[in-house]
Amino acid sequence: MSKAVREPFEAALLLRLQGLADELPAARAFKNQLKFYDGRQAVGRLSFVHLAKADAYYVIASVSGGEVHEFCKAHAPPYRSNLLNPDMTLLHSSLSDRDRRFADEAGGAVRVWKADGIERICERMLEKIRAFHLPRICHALTAAPELVQDVLGGPDDYAYPALAIAAVRRERSLEWEPGFADELLRNRKVVKDRAFDSRMLGIG
Numbered sequence: 001m002s003k004a005v006r007e008p009f010e011a012a013l014l015l016r017l018q019g020l021a022d023e024l025p026a027a028r029a030f031k032n033q034l035k036f037y038d039g040r041q042a043v044g045r046l047s048f049v050h051l052a053k054a055d056a057y058y059v060i061a062s063v064s065g066g067e068v069h070e071f072c073k074a075h076a077p078p079y080r081s082n083l084l085n086p087d088m089t090l091l092h093s094s095l096s097d098r099d100r101r102f103a104d105e106a107g108g109a110v111r112v113w114k115a116d117g118i119e120r121i122c123e124r125m126l127e128k129i130r131a132f133h134l135p136r137i138c139h140a141l142t143a144a145p146e147l148v149q150d151v152l153g154g155p156d157d158y159a160y161p162a163l164a165i166a167a168v169r170r171e172r173s174l175e176w177e178p179g180f181a182d183e184l185l186r187n188r189k190v191v192k193d194r195a196f197d198s199r200m201l202g203i204g
Contacts, residue, residue: 006050009112012122013048020126024138032057036141038065044137046129056109057125059102061133063090066141071167072160075200079192081159089164090140092133092157101132140164143171155189162190162197169202176203 010032017029026037036044043065048057063069069089083091094102095109103110104124112121136157139147147168155161165184168174176184181203184190191197 005055005112005115005118008115009118009121012118013125016122016126020130020134024134036137041065043069044141046133046137048125051109054109054111055113056103056111058094058109059125059129059133060094061090061092061137062088063137063140064088067143067171068140068147068164068167071143071170072163075163075166077160077163077193077200078196082156082161083159086159089159090136090157091159092136092154094133102128143167145172145174148174151190152187155187162192163200165190166197166200166202176201 014029014031017034021027021029021034024034024036028035028037032048032050034046035042044063045060047060047062049060050057064087066089072089081088085091093108095107097103097108100106100108102108102125105111110121110125112118135146136150138144139150140158145168148165151158151161151164158164162184169176181201184201185194185198185203
């Protein structure tokens with residue numbers, strides 16, 4: 001990607017991220033990145049990563065703090081995290097997308113190979129992240145009820161899927177619908193240790 005394309009694209013993207021940060025609590029925009037803060041500590045990130053050889057960008061959503069993160073730290077499970085980075089609670093790369101939640105083409109990256117259409121590409125990127133990536137970050141930071149379905153829809157993106165759901169139940173005083181508890185226990189992507197996880201989930 002030439003400098004004549006990359007610089008104006010990243011400048012246009014930054015302007016949109018700044019506008020987005022104004023709408024979100026404790027968020028700040030940086031070059032190719034949106035960060036979420038708890039005090040002075042960055043606890044969530046949405047990063048746009050440049051792929052030089054492909055003239056493209058992909059996005060990474062991550063959470064390393066907030067209510068769910070603290071809950072998981074306080075209740076260390078007897079099994080390994082799904083994530084290689086032990087400090088992460090949520091980690092999702094658009095390169096692993098199968099449903100084209102970020103890129104309209106297969107592969108998970110958005111091509112930016114000419115100056116024409118930069119504004120349109122930026123608008124499309126924001127439309128995509130508003131629909132999927134940003135809500136997941138916000139839900140994980142606040143233990144929002146919507147996080148339950150986020151986890152069920154992509155358990156591999158969460159360090160401890162069962163604990164993430166348990167955090168929502170604890171913070172929001174949720175009661176499981178009839179049959180939902182059994183559904184959770186049958187989901188091996190969520191429940192890794194039946195005795196520990198069922199106790200944390202308030203089942204049985």
